[in-house]
Every structure is written in structure tokens, then in C-alpha cells.
Amino acid sequence: MVSEVELRRDIAEGENPAHPLRRMLRSLRAWIDTRPRLRSVYRLVVGVFGGGTAILGLLLVPLPGPGWLIVFLGLALLGTEFRWARRLAGFLKRSMSRFWAWWNKRRAARAA
Template identity: 40%
Template structure:
């Protein structure tokens, strides 16, 4: 932001052409506007914290964090800016990987796989194997991976 630009509000104001009608109605009343913002803040926080808790595990941890940011971005301007920054970084990473040779791409996949496998091994080592695994697989994992 340069010195001559007006400061943007922390919470997004309603937009006439691109907002849903129910949002207009909620934002029209001070009480429901506050309620909407609180719901957005809490739902976004649950998603972001839950996503961060899942990041070291295989699965959609980062996707859930980004979803939480998207929820926040629907009402909170700084979250919208952060979400746009995250999108730019993901696109940048994607372009970088695509521009690399097949060998480097394979190495990225291998390192990612090794990281996920290491996190799974550590998780199972600390917490034990889940009970839903078939007995034969459980015995093999215990015998061959020191779980």
C-alpha cells in the first residue's frame, strides 16, 4: 500500500454485485453482522488448527488449512491477502516442479514419500498400530519395521 491509498477495513464490506442475498441480509443488521463474523472466525479457526494438526500426517492437512483461510477470507480482508499469497506460492512451486527434469521430479516424489513414510512410522511407533489393520499386515509391520 502506498501513502495515498485509503486504508482497507479489517472486515470486508458487502459487495452489491457479487455477494449472496443472505449475506446482504445478515450484514444489514449490526447483531447478525457480528454473528456472521464470529461464525466465520470460529469455523475458520477450527479448520486452520485442525489442518495444522494434520499436516505431519498423510492426508489433506495443508488443504484443510487453506480451506480455513478461504472461510476467513470471506469476511476478513487480511485473510484474503494471505490466501492470495498462498495461492501464488503454490502456483510458483507447481511451475518450478514442472520446469524440472523427470529426474528432479522423481526426486521430489521420492523425498515426499520418504517424509510421509517416516511420519507414519514415527506415529505408529509412538502410538501403536491401529486395530483395523489385518493381522497378517500387523505381524509383518511388527517384524520388519520394528513397530
């Protein structure tokens, strides 16, 4: 089992802007941004792949499994290119958080 301290350290290491993978991705993105046609193709691929992932997640929501997780993954993919997807993901995260707080409060009241 991973301790909370190790988990925080791993998260901080992954978010480090000087991490070699992040530097490589930034340089690749800068290279793509200098080529308008490639940028359009990139946005189209991200849109199709992210949208497909989000739709797949929505189809899996009623089934047991990680439906909402897949929806958020699709929105995160879309959010790398589209601002509306970042805003929608934030709204859904806040709504889910409020729902789970209400649900837990309701369960505690029923148990008491």
C-alpha cells in the same frame, strides 16, 4: 470419469450469479448486513469456524492426507469476511504453485 468439458460447464454453472442458491445467499447476506449485532455474531462464528478449520489443516499437514486442502478451505471460509485472509490465501497459493514448479523442474533434471 468426468471430461474436461463437463467440468468447465459445471464450474461455469456454479459461478453463475443468477443461480438460485447464489441469489438466496446474497439475499440472506443482505439481511444479515442490515442488523449490526447479527453481523457481529456472524463474523465471530465465521472467524471461529474458519480459524479452527485452518488450524486443524496445519496440524494435519505433516500427516498423509489433505492437510493443505483443509488449510485452504479454512482460509476460504475466513476470506468470506476478512480481507487479510483473502490476501494470505492468495499468497499461499502463489507460493505453493512456485514450489511445485520448482519441485517438478528439479525432478525432471534428476531424471535426465
